[in-house]
Amino acid sequence: MDDFLVIDRVSKSFGALRAVDGVSLSIRQGEAFSLLGPSGCGKTTLLRMLAGFETPDSGRILLGGKDVTGLLPEQRPVNTVFQNYALFPHLNVWENVAFGLRMSRRPREEIRSGVDRMLELVRLSEHARKRPAQLSGGQRQRVAIARALVNRPQVLLLDEPLAALDLKLRQHMLVELNAIHEQVGTTFIYVTHDQGEAMSLSDRIAVMNEGRVEQVDEPEALYETPRSGFVATFIGDANFFTGMPVELKHDGYLRVQVEGLGSPLVHGSGFVSSHEPVRIMIRPEKISLTLERPQSGERVNAFRGVVEDSVYFGSHARYHVRAGEHLVIAQLQRSRFSGGGIEPARGAVVWMSFHPDEGRVVRLEGAA
Numbered sequence: 001m002d003d004f005l006v007i008d009r010v011s012k013s014f015g016a017l018r019a020v021d022g023v024s025l026s027i028r029q030g031e032a033f034s035l036l037g038p039s040g041c042g043k044t045t046l047l048r049m050l051a052g053f054e055t056p057d058s059g060r061i062l063l064g065g066k067d068v069t070g071l072l073p074e075q076r077p078v079n080t081v082f083q084n085y086a087l088f089p090h091l092n093v094w095e096n097v098a099f100g101l102r103m104s105r106r107p108r109e110e111i112r113s114g115v116d117r118m119l120e121l122v123r124l125s126e127h128a129r130k131r132p133a134q135l136s137g138g139q140r141q142r143v144a145i146a147r148a149l150v151n152r153p154q155v156l157l158l159d160e161p162l163a164a165l166d167l168k169l170r171q172h173m174l175v176e177l178n179a180i181h182e183q184v185g186t187t188f189i190y191v192t193h194d195q196g197e198a199m200s201l202s203d204r205i206a207v208m209n210e211g212r213v214e215q216v217d218e219p220e221a222l223y224e225t226p227r228s229g230f231v232a233t234f235i236g237d238a239n240f241f242t243g244m245p246v247e248l249k250h251d252g253y254l255r256v257q258v259e260g261l262g263s264p265l266v267h268g269s270g271f272v273s274s275h276e277p278v279r280i281m282i283r284p285e286k287i288s289l290t291l292e293r294p295q296s297g298e299r300v301n302a303f304r305g306v307v308e309d310s311v312y313f314g315s316h317a318r319y320h321v322r323a324g325e326h327l328v329i330a331q332l333q334r335s336r337f338s339g340g341g342i343e344p345a346r347g348a349v350v351w352m353s354f355h356p357d358e359g360r361v362v363r364l365e366g367a368a
């Protein structure tokens with residue numbers, strides 16, 4: 001079902017500031033969806049409107065076809081896992097998870113089986129009698145998730161769920177969260193400013209910037225075909241070159257004249273007008289470096305440059321290569337060096353090349 005949770009032209013201002021500006025999104029039932037963006041882009045405000053803690057100035061929120069915009073938080077089939085987990089320190093794990101069911105006066109047997117089932121799901125059954133202070137950060141978070149899921153909400157909102165955990169635990173919890181989501185099948189909506197987290201947790205991601213949605217897509221599509229400079233730099237690293245379009249080919253590829261780089265051929269999607277300069281984007285790892293000019297042919301873009309600097313990262317290395325006014329970043333896997341590749345020294349003259357499919361036209365405005 002495509003229109004399970006519909007956010008329809010929702011706006012929210014605080015004084016003169018438009019925190020959320022006409023956002024429309026359609027989230028599927030059972031989907032793991034992320035709101036991703038830099039601090040202040042409005043993602044928490046949007047999440048709070050979904051939970052019912054804030055009311056939109058305009059627009060509607062529909063859940064399963066029903067307008068929930070004006071409902072109180074407790075009237076919505078939506079629960080939230082807060083960043084600080086908000087557990088009751090004086091109650092043990094079992095009682096924390098049981099709390100909501102007890103408040104809604106569910107039968108004793110239903111509470112017992114519901115809580116036991118949830119503790120099993122988050123693998124905390126053997127810690128049921130411990131208090132929150134006796135648990136690790138990751139365990140505390142799993143209690144918060146169990147507590148939010150126990151009354152079977154239709155949507156679970158998770159606000160920066162991994163922010164309070166150290167790096168190792170974060171990586172572990174990514175796997176745990178995916179497993180929990182898969183088992184319960186509830187719609188999960190994450191708020192995060194961490195692109196890696198969003199990419200690993202989500203079926204789809206909405207990238208937000210200054211209160212608006214820049215692009216909604218699957219993680220791979222966001223990385224491979226970002227539509228704006230903002231998305232390209234927020235999700236991964238990118239080289240940008242601005243030039244004039246000189247030829248649109250029948251097969252949809254576009255030749256762009258870029259000062260200092262010749263006239264590379266790039267993927268033409270996103271191209272609008274031949275009278276305006278365009279901006280093309282190439283990921284650092286899509287650029288090959290060779291000492292010899294690569295076997296050309298129309299389908300290879302190749303240009304020369306001088307290595308200014310290189311930075312070693314263990315599994316890969318990054319090169320800063322000067323080509324006219326451009327400083328191009330190329331990233332090479334270490335294993336490529338032994339496979340006949342090169343390990344160019346500072347000052348070396350090298351050829352940079354990329355396939356036309358790896359160069360994309362992105363919007364000029366909204367660039368980071």
Ligand code: ATP
Pocket residue numbers: 014017019037038039040041042043044045046193
């Ligand atoms: P962060 O990751 O830092 O939490 P965010 O993307 O979640 O950022 P929001 O918390 O939604 O951003 O805030 C969006 C904008 O609205 C910010 O400029 C923030 O200062 C402002 N804002 C949020 N809540 C309020 C409020 N209650 N009163 C006034 N301004 C607010």
